[in-house]
Amino acid sequence: MSVTETPRTPAHTRPEADRFRATMRHHPAGVVVVTASVGGRPVGLTATSFTSVSLDPPLISLYVADASTTWPTLRRAGEFGVHLLGEGQEDVAVRFANKGVDRFAHPTVWRPGPDGVPLLDGAVAHLVCTRFDTRLIGDHWLVVGEVTHTLVLEDPRPPLIYHRGGFATVAPSE
DSSP: OOOOOEEEEEOOOOHHHHHHHHHHHOOEEOEEEEEETTTEEEEEEEEEEEEEEEEEEEEEEEETTTTOOHHHHHTTTTTTEEEEEEEEOOOHHHHHHHHSOOSSTTTTTTTEEEGGGEEEEEOOEEEEEEEEEEEEEEEEEEEEEEEEEEOOOSSOOOBBBEEETEEEEEOOOO
């Protein structure tokens, strides 16, 4: 199998970037919080670009903006946690997206999990991962993790999603 590399196009104009962003708002995305312990201190951020990649080995991926103020610290972690948020956890998503706040201070409740990864109480599910690959793609870092531990809570809440610039949930179709 051969791989064809697509030539890079010139930088897009601001109006083109704004139209692209407006178009992508029509695609709902699940909301997760990514956490790690770096130098004994917890660090974390909110992401909406999370997906499964492979079953064998079990891999997930997410993207982090190169401009993120949290990424320079988070990228030093070999292990990290991904917390799938559920209905009613908008405050957690916002807290971990805000700059200049102690995201792990009250009212955040967390505990050390496997490999010292901070686990947030109340998440619908936790995945603990070892860094598998990291690549700069465009203006975001692709982070691929190999899942080493999972914990799914007995929680019937629907997932928290981000759609059209705001938080929402989904209900199963009949």
